[in-house]
Amino acid sequence: MAAAERKVCHGGQAELMLFLAKEGITTKTYDHPEVFTVEAMMPHLEKMGLDGAISKNLFVRDKKKRCHWLITAHHNQNINLASVAKKLGISGGVRFADENAMVEKIGVGQGCVTPLAVFNDKNGDVKLVVEADFLKEGKHKNLHFHPMVNSATLAITPSDFVNFARATGHEPIVIDMIEPTYC
Template structure:
């Protein structure tokens, strides 16, 4: 994972994207992560790697860490019909993003050359006035912060135009 993190950092440096990074013990849930990042100014995120059970599409959903998510409602808002989004299995996660469960992050999209993943961002992440947004940098033993505009630029540079969806 250290090599993947370094590759991400180099990619972000080439884009001239300023980041901050906090190392911490390995965590597997947002709840485990929060004591290590509560001092940071901005929005910690939770990230879900999903599949559409009908069309077999892949989705990466990012929302503020404390946001309650109803996947049925998200599915309906995306025009997929209710109840069609499910968590993708770890094999799909490894094959598509190169990370394992507990490390899901939109930052892994710099490795996803097939452009098979649709990114969905809670509109609050980009329009909520957050100083920084925090994601795992390819490993769940660190948390990386970047400005909302830089996240959008990163996604566009990797050819992943995000769907901005209000999850209120």
């Protein structure tokens, strides 16, 4: 991998950790080899026996490239973008944003997308969308996200995650993205 690509994956980890500490948010970070997909990450996390929900994250935009959303759901969940767009009231649907938009808006590139990257969205251009199951009272001890790098996973309680999002000016938009399955 080129050095320029690696640099994109380090979108302010040190600053993020200082911010979390300043906000009184306790986290635990687990180092693992650099990964670019959830599938590649899972064997490492399974060996660690992490307790809680592990995320996958999508960075999307509207058709006209005016609005951006960072979507967080369970690592093994299929996300129907048309359904999510409908639930969010986005006419015309959503599409994946390109890497340049990711770097510009949230300071990280492909393989490093994390809801914690809203920390880099100082203008409030990005809306944070979270699977409802992540924040159900008592459901998960921790939520697991990349801490701006794809060589580590950070554990944070659901309530501290909400506190973090609010402290960055990003009230989570909580929707049920789990689609029912029919026989």
